[in-house]
Amino acid sequence: MPSSVLTRLRRLQPYLRRYKKRYVIGLTALVLTQVVGVTIPLVIRRALDRIQHSTTPLGRLVHFGPIVDGLLFLAGILLALQLGKSIFLFLTRWVLIGISRDVEYDLRNDLFRHLERLDARYYTENRTGDLMAKLTNDLAAVRNIVGPGIMYSANTVVLGVLAIAVMLYMDPRLTLLALLPLPLASLLVKFFGQKIHERFEKIQALYSELTEKVRESLAGVRVIRAFCQEEAERRSFDRMNGDMVGRNKGLIWISSFLWPGLALLFAASTLLIMVVGGWQVVRHDITVGTFVAFTMYLMYLIWPIIALGWVTNIIQRGLASLGRLWKIFEAEPDISDREVPEHPLNEIRGDIEFRNLTFSYNGSPILKDINLRIPAGTTVGLVGATGAGKSTLASLIARLYDAPAGAVLVDGVPIREIPLRTLRESIGFVPQDTFLFSETVRENIRFGKPSATERDVERAAETSHILPEIGGFPKGFDTMVGERGLTLSGGQKQRVAISRAVLRDPRILILDDALSHVDTYTEEAILRHLTRIMAGRTTLMISHRVSTIRHADWIIVLRHGEIAEQGTHEELLALNGYYADLYSRQLIEEALEKEA
Amino acid sequence: MPDGFHEEEILGKAYDGRLMRRLLGYLRPYKAVVFFALAAIFLFGLLQVVPPYLMMVEIDRYLDPAGRGRVPAFFLHFLSPHPLTGILQIALVFFIPTVVITFVLQFAQSYAMQLVGQKVMYDIRNQIFSHLQQLPMSYYDRNPVGRMVTRVTTDVDVLNDLFASGVVAIFGDFFTLVAITGIMLAINWKLALMTFSVLPLIVLVTMAFRRAVRESYRRIRIAIARINAYLQEHITGMTVLQLFNREAASYEEFEQINRAHLDAYKDSILAYGLFYPAVEFLGVLAIAIILYRGGVEALSGTLTIGAAVAFIQYSQRFFRPIQDLSDKYNILQSAMASSERIFKLLDTSAVVHDPAAPRTIEKLRGRVEFRSVGFGYQADHRVVEDISFTIEPGETVAVVGHTGAGKTTLTSLLLRFYEPQEGELLLDGVPIRELSRSDLRRNFGLVLQDPFIFSGTIASNIRMGTPGISDEQVREAARRVNLLPFIEALPHGFDEPVKERGATLSVGQRQLLSFARALAHDPSILILDEATSSVDTQTEILIREGLRTLMENRTSLVIAHRLSTIQNASKIIVMHKGRIREVGTHQELLARQGIYFKLYQLQYKDQELPVTEAASRAGNSMPELAS
CATH class of the missing domain: 3.40.50.300 (P-loop containing nucleotide triphosphate hydrolases)
Structure with a gap:
């Protein structure tokens, strides 16, 4: 085995070591299975020889009774041996395959735990679909090394050694002859297995294209119909569909050949035994029993020899997958507690400051030279066009992305020096894209504080003005949300998300356009509640609407990543700039809404 | 395809005659191939009995002098009295042709049926796709694209298993069983019946196993669906999870789901772990019976050693198909669930019908x-x-x-x-x-707010599939909306590949491309x-010019x-x-x-x-x- 293979396999060591004892048990059982198993043809040989011997003229002289008793005894031995073998076989499978599932379980847990540590940047660079594929397909491939890979390798070695030893002991020449075609079988499986895999991959690639084609035709249905392209679409789908058949033919050809081909190779072995072994029986070199035992050992060897080729493919694929899984493990989050000093801040008042903050995701700056202080306990409104940098500014406070060192401070401390946990615990964040989980309304609300009481949950629901609606849901707070449950409207989702944030009783509340799908009347009610609850706490409200933020202590207008205007509502109106314009639009919109 | 992670139905009925008949209907165009495959597998089943029989003949004729009297007359006459010659005769005249023919039949059968499977999939996919093209827009409003895609792809694949390895294999197993039963009864019916006495036990064990495995498979499938759904959701919502310090709590939840999966699997490993050794034991029980009873008969001269050996080999070949049959159950079950979903889609009828005798119009003047x-x-x-x-x-x-x-x-x-x-x-x-x-x-020419770009080339997106639009017209359309300089700067010009979700084209270029598309079709009404x-x-100016060109002398309805x-x-x-x-x-x-x-x-x-x-x-x- 090349050394790179070993280093790659070494990664699994900590996982395998955990089950060392069970491996010992499983492998012992495997050896015992085959030790016992290999004696079974010998017993049959003995029985056949005994029968044959007694049918010879000389044998007929022996009394009938003892022979029958002897046969009964041999049959009993046979059953006893097989019982032993069956028990060991059960143990082997149960333990060894069981371990592979345990390792899979451990790996999956560890992967998930690791994913929980990785930051937002990682998830923008790695698509969910790709990660999912690794967590399913690659994990399965690795599991196949650990379970069947190890079990069948061991099985092939043990049974191969034992069966061949017994065959050599019975007749070396016949053994070598009978085994002659078998290495070919291993090669056949390995070669064809690889070819099948390659062709299969190619078919999968075409299959993805076909899937994409279908998706596109369905998603673009309006254009297709408007341009009368149904027939053309059908034709082009038909072409791809036909290509699929064509490419599959290449695979079918090989896969149809493999099993009959293997059967043919084993038939060749059988043939050699029939001819050479038969001739040896005629010459009295071996007995009929030995002759038959040979054919039985051949049957025994079929699967281990097939497995040899199969296992090498499994291991190859597993190693490639192992590499991909380890890429996940090797990814380290940029955002961590690296810079947290020994005695960090462990309580936050809620004073936020941006100092000469310039920030970019990659390349052109999203935020430019922001200087702003939000004293603890104040409410600040943030407005500006899409793309002005509002959400980015908010996400920097919660360290979803890291601003340059020292550019963002909370309570006068650079946020990189505050433990992530402490920082995020004191923030109630309502992100722009409301993301709820497929759980009950209650679980979603107390997402950030599982210890919350029923009363807390209700109060949080009341704050975001969703309590009456929850009462109308089929199962109240126990109603499932999402695809498998109730589909909430945009406004309902936003309000659940607000409850979720408020329930944590945060020192800092960030609402990133969190009321955009809520009507103005409800918005007013929510804002009233929030003002009461957030008294003495820091609130940052991002909005497109003036109504949301007009009562804020201080309002910031962001434009192209810079602070363009700031002041109170009245001051900004007097400025007659962007804010004033936004306000007049809102008034028109309201008037339009009132038009019957 | 996130849709795939939410299994719509976990398990359904294993067999539904109505669905099955309708499914088999898809085999009709390939009747000849299917019959050929059936014939091949029938012969294959029969030939399965030959090698042990030849071994019996060899042993009785040449290896055990006591058996010579019971060798079938045909072989007795045909085979040379000289052992080496006779053994070679058996090998060359009977054994080799048998295994070679078996090989050919097995290969031909497998190839034929898998090919039919592919063709049937092709037909069904085309049928579903065409049907979707005809369904009214309201159907599209009600059904998410992902689900419709699943009907054409995943659901059809499941059916392939049924055709490629299911249907014919069941017949194959059946033929093998019948042939082996027949030959065993013919050689020695008493011993045959005694050997068959193990059969009920095998059936019982298989049924018990089936039940155990079915239950744990159901749990496994649920667990996998839950793991995938959980992962999908929590990876997507990782930011929210982290913002709310949910790492530990979510990890615990995940571990629980993962544990349920592990437990379900352990149960199925247990079932398999018990099943194979049990079946092996029953196989050896049959051998023990043959050895004892066969030995007794051999001693009294009613059975030869060769026959006993053949019996041992037959009994081993006999039990395999019974185990195989139980594997087919899964295939059948999934196929039923998928076909039910497919047929439901195919049975959704198009509500809007064209008039029976539509008025024909040539070029419209364009009054709306x-x-x-x-x-x-x-x-x-x-x-x-x-x-x-x-x-x-x-x-x-x-x-x-x-x-x-x-x-x-x-x-x-x-x-x-x-x-x-x-x-x-x-x-x-x-x-x-x-x-x-x-x-x-x-x-009509339609230009959407979000211009839909199909995977293909620039040219194919302008021409769409409309016949009669020449390369020159495509080029002219691109020129008139000011897209030509851009296209000519591309490495492959009009043949430059584009994707719907790709980044080859900017927002403005996508719009201009959709203008060119409409222009090339020269509609009466835009x-x-x-x-x-x-x-x-720069682009805004190009777009304005493009729009002017497009609307020139043309009835236009614009959402402005x-x-x-x-x-x-x-x-x-x-x-x-x-x-x-x-x-x-x-x-x-x-x-x-x-x-x-x-x-x-x-x-x-x-x-x-x-x-x-x-x-x-x-x-x-x-x-x-x-x-």
């Missing part, structure tokens, strides 16, 4: 009339009501209104994506109901839903977002809450100080500022990076 049209996606809720207006040939009419005013619905009705519940639409005075849909739509996304000044478009329109229709509220020219409507005046202030006024200003402000569709 809405006559008191009312429509709602649901029967009890009107989205637009009492819509009446006309567009004279060559005229440009702009429709404006706030979000949700019903503008897009008007264009959908005109293209007959939906049928109005009230009123009538007329083209050149002919009710559109009396035209065939393709005839109608051929006269339906245009202007994009709201912001583009740079550009001040320039509105100002050039001969008539503006102001929609509000599903009704037409104001009609007139830009100046008239402004003077009226009504809804249009307000809309103008909200949406269009800014565009009077320099173009760059407008571009930076109007952009609502530029995604913010942090979100």
Whole structure:
């Protein structure tokens, strides 16, 4: 085995070591299975020889009774041996395959735990679909090394050694002859297995294209119909569909050949035994029993020899997958507690400051030279066009992305020096894209504080003005949300998300356009509640609407990543700039809404 | 394909005669191949009995002198008395031809059936795809794209297993069983019956195993679906998870789901772990019976050693198909569930029918009339009501209104994506109901707000699949919307590959491309839903020019977002809450100080500022990076 293979396999060591004892048990059982198993043809040989011997003229002289008793005894031995073998076989499978599932379980847990540590940047660079594929397909491939890979390798070695030893002991020449075609079988499986895999991959690639084609035709249905392209679409789908058949033919050809081909190779072995072994029986070199035992050992060897080729493919694929899984493990989050000093801040008042903050995701700056202080306990409104940098500014406070060192401070401390946990615990964040989980309304609300009481949950629901609606849901707070449950409207989702944030009783509340799908009347009610609850706490409200933020202590207008205007509502109106314009639009919109 | 992670139904019935008959119907075009495969597998089943039989003959004729008397007469006469010659005769004349023919049959059968499987999949996929192309737009509104895609792809694959390895293999197993039973009974019926006495035990064990495995498989499938759904959701929502310090709690939840999966698997490992050794034990029990009973008979001269050996080999071949049969159960079960979903889709009938004898139209002049049209996606809720207006040939009419005013619905009705519940639409005075849909739509050009780019090339996106649009016309269309310089700068020019979700084209280029598409089709009537996304000044100028070219001398219905478009329109229709509220020219409507005046202030006024200003402000569709 090349050394790179070993280093790659070494990664699994900590996982395998955990089950060392069970491996010992499983492998012992495997050896015992085959030790016992290999004696079974010998017993049959003995029985056949005994029968044959007694049918010879000389044998007929022996009394009938003892022979029958002897046969009964041999049959009993046979059953006893097989019982032993069956028990060991059960143990082997149960333990060894069981371990592979345990390792899979451990790996999956560890992967998930690791994913929980990785930051937002990682998830923008790695698509969910790709990660999912690794967590399913690659994990399965690795599991196949650990379970069947190890079990069948061991099985092939043990049974191969034992069966061949017994065959050599019975007749070396016949053994070598009978085994002659078998290495070919291993090669056949390995070669064809690889070819099948390659062709299969190619078919999968075409299959993805076909899937994409279908998706596109369905998603673009309006254009297709408007341009009368149904027939053309059908034709082009038909072409791809036909290509699929064509490419599959290449695979079918090989896969149809493999099993009959293997059967043919084993038939060749059988043939050699029939001819050479038969001739040896005629010459009295071996007995009929030995002759038959040979054919039985051949049957025994079929699967281990097939497995040899199969296992090498499994291991190859597993190693490639192992590499991909380890890429996940090797990814380290940029955002961590690296810079947290020994005695960090462990309580936050809620004073936020941006100092000469310039920030970019990659390349052109999203935020430019922001200087702003939000004293603890104040409410600040943030407005500006899409793309002005509002959400980015908010996400920097919660360290979803890291601003340059020292550019963002909370309570006068650079946020990189505050433990992530402490920082995020004191923030109630309502992100722009409301993301709820497929759980009950209650679980979603107390997402950030599982210890919350029923009363807390209700109060949080009341704050975001969703309590009456929850009462109308089929199962109240126990109603499932999402695809498998109730589909909430945009406004309902936003309000659940607000409850979720408020329930944590945060020192800092960030609402990133969190009321955009809520009507103005409800918005007013929510804002009233929030003002009461957030008294003495820091609130940052991002909005497109003036109504949301007009009562804020201080309002910031962001434009192209810079602070363009700031002041109170009245001051900004007097400025007659962007804010004033936004306000007049809102008034028109309201008037339009009132038009019957 | 996230849809795949949410299994719609976990398990269903294993067999449904109605579904099965309908499925088998798909084999009809390949009757000949299927019969050939059946014949092959029938022969294959028969040939399975030959090798042990030959071994019996060899042993009895040459290896055990006591057996010679019971060798079948045919072999006794045929085979040479000399052992070496005779053994070689058995090998060359009987054994080798048998295994070679077996090989050929097995290969041919497998190839034929898998090929049929592929062809059937091809047929079903085409059928579903065509059917989807015919279903009314309302079906698309109700069903997520992901689910429809699953019908054409995953569900059909499941059926392949049924055809490729299921149906014929069941017959194969059956033939083998019958042939082995027959030959065992023929050699020694008493010993055969005694050997078969193990059979009920095998059946019992298999059934018990089946039940255990079915239950744990059900749990496994549920657990896998839950793991995948959980992962999918929590990876997507990782930021929220982290913001709320949920790492530990979510890890615990995940561990629990993962544990349920592990437990279910352990149960199935237990079932398999018990099943194989048990079956092996029963196999050896049969051998023990053969050895003891066969030995007794051999001693009394009623059975030869060769026959006993053949029995041992037959018994081993006999039990395998029984185990195989139980594997087919899974295939059958999944196939039933998938076919049920597929047939449900295929049985959804298209509601909109073309008239039996449609009026034929050549080139339209392009007069459009809405006559008191009312429509709602649901029967009890009107989205637009009492819509009446006309567009004279060559005229440009702009429709404006706030979000949700019903503008897009008007264009959908005109293209007959939906049928109005009230009123009538007329083209050149002919009710559109009396035209065939393709005839109608051929006269329209549609430009969507978000131009849909299909995977293919630049040229294929302009031409679509319409026959009769020459390369020259494609080029001319691109030239007229100012896209030619860009296309010529591409490495492959008009053959440059593009993707729907790819980044080859900018927002502006996508729009221009969709203009070229409409222009190449030279429609009598243009339906245009202007994009709201912001583009740079340069592109904005190109787009304005492109629009002018497009609408020149053509009846146009425009959902307008550009001040320039509105100002050039001969008539503006102001929609509000599903009704037409104001009609007139830009100046008239402004003077009226009504809804249009307000809309103008909200949406269009800014565009009077320099173009760059407008571009930076109007952009609502530029995604913010942090979100």
